[in-house]
Amino acid sequence: MISKIADGAIVCAGRVYCDLIFTGLTELPRLGEETYAKDLAVEPGGGGFITAANLSALGHKTSLLASMPGGPFGSAILEKMERSGVDLSLSPFDMANGAQVTAVIGCQEDRAFLTKRNGAAIPKDMLTAFSTSSAKHLHIGELATLQEVPELLEIAKANGMTVSLDCSWDQNCLLSNDIKSLIARVDVFLPNEMEARHLGYLDNPDLCPTLTVVKKGKAGATALTSDGEITIAADPVEVIDTTGAGDAFNAGFLSFWLRGADIKTCLQEGNKCGAAAVTRIGGAP
Structure with missing residues (x-):
């Protein structure tokens, strides 16, 4: 039985990954050599879920629309996801689903990812259920999901929702000819500094094509608006793990943007959530 999404909820879409987070490294692994991590954590990952979990912690009704990893990888993170307060009825867990895993290699204040995707970003029957939603906002956690399922935009706009989009580095997506036309159809685009530079937005x-908020890690964030640039610096914190910090930033920014707050306030609140995320293992609270 699929439960009805709560009126006025925020739906976050995008694949869920089982994140294997290796921390405590002083350098990244090199070919032909072996590197040892100090610690390993297993956490639910994927921009859709991490943003949804942070929005839930901020008091919003949130629902996840996602393809879940199957087998032991899904089982390893399901209990933590269920404790998040996020409605998972549009993201059914199926043991038969394939692996969807990210190895996160944290080194000092940055990280590298190695990811295995599996199947469709959104289960087809769940997309149909979403089409009857009375949600107020759709957040798409990765560009690859939007490129694979562009009808997400059609459904959201037909139902009067606003839409935000994170990038989540994917070079194939960024090189696609249609990517900027897709970005132009959302209300808020939330790339990191590398992604924005790759698209040419930082230089020009x-x-x-839309309100673009560039996340710059410990340097804070910059909103590129029709009235010019607004930059808010981040307060310094002790960094434990940067995984999901950008997705946590999204939650803080969107929480206040959806309430009609000014951009400066939205950036400040985004920075607070991003800073909190790097002081723990994994991006979800």
């Missing part, structure tokens, strides 16, 4: 902000 006039190219930004």
